Amino acid sequence: xxxxxxxxxxxxxFSRPWDFSDVVLLVEGNRFHVHRSILAMWSPVxxxxxxxxxxxxxxxxxxxxxxxxxxxxxxLLVIYPTSAKQIDENNCQFLLNLAEEYMMKKLFEKxxxxxxxxxxxxxxxxxxxxxxxxxxxxxxLEKLQMVCIDKARKLSFWKLKEDSxxxxxxxxxxxxxxxxxxxQLETEIEQLRRALYAMQGRERQLxxxxxxxxxxxxxxxxxxxKIASILVQVVRDASKDRYQGYIGTESLDAKLxxxxxxxxxxSHLRIPLNNMQSxxxxxxxxxxxxx
Numbered sequence: 001x002x003x004x005x006x007x008x009x010x011x012x013x014f015s016r017p018w019d020f021s022d023v024v025l026l027v028e029g030n031r032f033h034v035h036r037s038i039l040a041m042w043s044p045v046x047x048x049x050x051x052x053x054x055x056x057x058x059x060x061x062x063x064x065x066x067x068x069x070x071x072x073x074x075x076l077l078v079i080y081p082t083s084a085k086q087i088d089e090n091n092c093q094f095l096l097n098l099a100e101e102y103m104m105k106k107l108f109e110k111x112x113x114x115x116x117x118x119x120x121x122x123x124x125x126x127x128x129x130x131x132x133x134x135x136x137x138x139x140x141l142e143k144l145q146m147v148c149i150d151k152a153r154k155l156s157f158w159k160l161k162e163d164s165x166x167x168x169x170x171x172x173x174x175x176x177x178x179x180x181x182x183x184q185l186e187t188e189i190e191q192l193r194r195a196l197y198a199m200q201g202r203e204r205q206l207x208x209x210x211x212x213x214x215x216x217x218x219x220x221x222x223x224x225x226k227i228a229s230i231l232v233q234v235v236r237d238a239s240k241d242r243y244q245g246y247i248g249t250e251s252l253d254a255k256l257x258x259x260x261x262x263x264x265x266x267s268h269l270r271i272p273l274n275n276m277q278s279x280x281x282x283x284x285x286x287x288x289x290x291x
Contacts, residue, residue: 012083014076023050024061030069031061032076042079043102071098079107087114096139112141119147126155130165137170149173153180217283224276228255252277 014021014032021033040047049062064072071094077085078095087095092111099107118124119132129151136144152160153176160166160177169177232255256273 011077011085012080014073023059025072026061026063027067027072028069030073032069032072034076038080042106043104045102068094071095075107078110079104087111089118093135096135100139108139108141111139112136112144115141115144116147119144119151126151127159127163129155130160130163133173134165134168137168137173145173149176149180152177153184155181157181214284217280221277221280221284224280225252225255228252228259228273231255231259 014034015030017033019035021035023034023036023039025032025034036046036050040050071091074085074091075095075098077083078087078091087110092114095107096111098104099111115132115135119128129148132144133148133152135141136148157178256277259273
């Protein structure tokens with residue numbers, strides 16, 4: 001008979017003999033017509049049944065007591081190469097149970113691949129790794145355990161401790177998670193230490209620049225006062241047109257007031273001179289605010 005498929009889903013239909021099927025699995029009164037070679041290829045348990053001196057070796061009908069027909073059907077759809085059935089969140093758990101009972105290594109691997117894919121779905125709960133870690137421990141899924149451990153290391157210790165998996169975790173897995181958390185903390189502390197050192201370096205550079213500005217501002221203010229003294233002399237001796245190097249003894253403020261109130265020739269300099277004095281003094285005073 002030709003290969004039959006369900007008209008509704010395009011899945012294989014095991015209810016009747018097809019393509020040289022040579023054994024029937026009897027589950028909850030349902031008959032699944034399958035191939036010994038396919039079952040033996042996936043499961044050493046079935047392989048021994050069909051090759052060793054067991055009654056199943058020549059049996060045409062093989063009862064599977066205490067099994068669910070819906071679950072056996074899902075298992076067959078997954079293992080048959082002509083089926084496109086995928087493992088998903090609805091069948092993964094019981095497929096793991098069947099894989100363990102029938103020692104189906106490849107089915108274990110397919111379930112493990114799906115769970116690792118599921119764990120990396122966007123917007124998954126951060127604590128999902130702990131839930132799947134329990135499953136990975138139970139079925140000895142080494143790859144999944146490592147992925148779950150790696151993700152669990154990024155949790156806070158308090159979140160880890162509050163989870164129900166905390167008391168069920170194997171000592172080895174718990175040790176790896178905690179060691180990873182400690183290493184991550186050490187890395188973060190070292191990064192903060194380097195950032196602080198860089199910040200202190202920038203602060204030292206800024207302090208150096210501020211000191212240089214203060215020095216230049218002080219020198220500029222001294223020169224500014226000398227210029228003001230010369231202008232005072234010019235105002236006093238304008239009629240004589242002399243520019244000797246006279247430096248008065250008055251304060252800088254007094255000199256600026258004198259210049260602006262003189263004969264009027266330099267009154268227009270009052271605002272720019274006062275502004276320059278103010279800016280220079282502010283530059284010097286800012287230095288003290290950083291100390």
